Amino acid sequence: MKLGVINLGCPKNTVDTEVMMSYLRDFTLTQNPSEADYILINTCGFLRASRLESSKAISDMLKNKKCKVIVAGCFVTKELKKLKKQFKAVYAWVGVNDISNIRKAVEHGGVYVNSAPCVYKSTEHVTLLNSYSAYVKISDGCNHRCSFCVIPSIKGKYRSRKTEDIAGEVSALVDSGVSEINLISQDLTYYGRDNYGRSSIARLMKAILKKTKKFFWLRLLYLYPDFAAIKGIVSVMASDKRVCRYLDIPFQHISNGILKSMKRGYLRHDVEGIIHHIKSAIPGVHLRTSFITGYPGETQADFEELKQFIGCGYVEKSGIFGYSDEPGTHAYTLKNKPGQAIIKKRQKSLAAVAAKVCYTINAGETGKTKKVLVIGERAKGIYMGRTGENAPDIDNYILFNSGKSHKPGDFVTVKVTGYEKFDLLGAAI
Ligand code: SF4
Structure with missing residues (x-):
C-alpha cells in the first residue's frame, strides 16, 4: 500500500506527523498523490490563514478519487462538524490528541476525536521527515491563557513526558545519526510542573546531555518568559558546548498596556531583565522572539514603542505577526481593533526594522x-x-x-x- 503525506503547520505538527508515519511504517511512502492509496493530511487550525491552507489541501487531495483521504490535526479537533459537512468524501478524521488511533483510522475509516489527551512515547517516534535534524516534543497542551490564543482549547492541559523517556529518545536518535535535536513544546519552561511539581527543564537538559555520549547540538525552542526557569536553562547552556547559544522566547509585545491585556503575566521590565541575564551569562547568544502587532487597543504609541524596542537590536531575530481575530478567545471580545489596513502597515514596518537588525548582526559576523x-x-x-x-x-x-x-x-x-x-x-x- 502506498501512502502520501502532507504535513502543515508548526514543528509540533511535524512530530505528530512523524508519530503517525511511525505507526504506518509498513506503508511505502510516495511523493506522487496520483499513485497513493491513502493520503494523510496533518492540518493546522491555529489561525485563519492556516485553516485556509489546510482546507485547500483537503479539497485538492479529494480531487483524486482513487485514494482515501485521512485528515488529522488541530483543525479537525477545532472544527470537525463544519469540516465533515464541507468535505463529505473524507475517509477518516483524526483529532490532534488522537494520533495514536491512526492505524485504526486507516484500516476502518471513521472519526477519532477527543479520546483522552496524551503525549507520545519514544517508541512511537521512529520515522523522521529529516534524517539529520529532529524535533522532539517534550510535552503537549498548555496551561497559560493568553488572551489571543486558541491552542489551550484545542490541545488541552499541559502534559509532560517522562524525563527518562525523552532522554532515551534523544540518545537513540543521536546514535542513529541525527546531529541536531530541537526540543519543542507549547512552553518548554513549564516542563515538569504537572508531573514533577516544579519546572524541570534544566534537569531534563542535564539528563539528556548525560545520557547522550556522541557530539550533537541540543536546541531549545519556544520558552515562555519565565525568569526562574530561564535562569536554570542558561546555567546548563553555559556549562556545555553542545547546547546551542540560541533561545526562542516569544515576548508578543513590549508595551505594558498590551502585555496586560494579552494576560501574559509579565511586563516590559521583566522582558528586559530576562534579556540582560541571558546576554550577560552567554556572550554571543542569539535570541529569537515573536511579536503581534495590531492587537485590540494597540495605539500608535504602543506600536512606536514596539518598533523602537525591535530597532535597538536587543533581540537578534524577531518574527512579526499581524493580529488574527480568533473567535472563542478573550481578545475577540475586545473593542478598538485596528483594521486590516493598519495591521498590515504596522506589520510591514516592523518587519523592515527587524530585517535591518538582522543585516547589522550579519555584518558583525564577518571574520568569525x-x-x-x-x-x-x-x-x-x-x-x-x-x-x-x-x-x-x-x-x-x-x-x-x-x-x-x-x-x-x-x-x-x-x-x-x-x-x-x-x-x-x-x-x-
Ligand atoms: S503560552 Fe499562550 S500563546 Fe503559547 S500556546 Fe499557551 S496560551 Fe497560546
Missing part, C-alpha cells in the same frame, strides 16, 4: 569562525549549512565553499567571509 551543520550541497563545492545561532525551518543559512566532500548532518568549521541579506557567506577551514 563558526561550527556549521551541513544541510546540503547547492552546487559543486558550495554547501549550505546553519550555525548554532540559527534554528531549522525559520532562521538563516550560511553558504560556504569547501574543497572537501560533506554530507547533510556533518559539522564543519567555517570562516565567515561576508553576507548576502539574511544569509552568511563563508569558507571551510
Whole structure:
C-alpha cells in the first residue's frame, strides 16, 4: 500500500506527523498523490490563514478519487462538524490528541476525536521527515491563557513526558545519526510542573546531555518568559558546548498596556531583565522572539514603542505577526481593533526594522569562525549549512565553499567571509 503525506503547520505538527508515519511504517511512502492509496493530511487550525491552507489541501487531495483521504490535526479537533459537512468524501478524521488511533483510522475509516489527551512515547517516534535534524516534543497542551490564543482549547492541559523517556529518545536518535535535536513544546519552561511539581527543564537538559555520549547540538525552542526557569536553562547552556547559544522566547509585545491585556503575566521590565541575564551569562547568544502587532487597543504609541524596542537590536531575530481575530478567545471580545489596513502597515514596518537588525548582526559576523551543520550541497563545492545561532525551518543559512566532500548532518568549521541579506557567506577551514 502506498501512502502520501502532507504535513502543515508548526514543528509540533511535524512530530505528530512523524508519530503517525511511525505507526504506518509498513506503508511505502510516495511523493506522487496520483499513485497513493491513502493520503494523510496533518492540518493546522491555529489561525485563519492556516485553516485556509489546510482546507485547500483537503479539497485538492479529494480531487483524486482513487485514494482515501485521512485528515488529522488541530483543525479537525477545532472544527470537525463544519469540516465533515464541507468535505463529505473524507475517509477518516483524526483529532490532534488522537494520533495514536491512526492505524485504526486507516484500516476502518471513521472519526477519532477527543479520546483522552496524551503525549507520545519514544517508541512511537521512529520515522523522521529529516534524517539529520529532529524535533522532539517534550510535552503537549498548555496551561497559560493568553488572551489571543486558541491552542489551550484545542490541545488541552499541559502534559509532560517522562524525563527518562525523552532522554532515551534523544540518545537513540543521536546514535542513529541525527546531529541536531530541537526540543519543542507549547512552553518548554513549564516542563515538569504537572508531573514533577516544579519546572524541570534544566534537569531534563542535564539528563539528556548525560545520557547522550556522541557530539550533537541540543536546541531549545519556544520558552515562555519565565525568569526562574530561564535562569536554570542558561546555567546548563553555559556549562556545555553542545547546547546551542540560541533561545526562542516569544515576548508578543513590549508595551505594558498590551502585555496586560494579552494576560501574559509579565511586563516590559521583566522582558528586559530576562534579556540582560541571558546576554550577560552567554556572550554571543542569539535570541529569537515573536511579536503581534495590531492587537485590540494597540495605539500608535504602543506600536512606536514596539518598533523602537525591535530597532535597538536587543533581540537578534524577531518574527512579526499581524493580529488574527480568533473567535472563542478573550481578545475577540475586545473593542478598538485596528483594521486590516493598519495591521498590515504596522506589520510591514516592523518587519523592515527587524530585517535591518538582522543585516547589522550579519555584518558583525564577518571574520568569525563558526561550527556549521551541513544541510546540503547547492552546487559543486558550495554547501549550505546553519550555525548554532540559527534554528531549522525559520532562521538563516550560511553558504560556504569547501574543497572537501560533506554530507547533510556533518559539522564543519567555517570562516565567515561576508553576507548576502539574511544569509552568511563563508569558507571551510
Ligand atoms: S503560552 Fe499562550 S500563546 Fe503559547 S500556546 Fe499557551 S496560551 Fe497560546
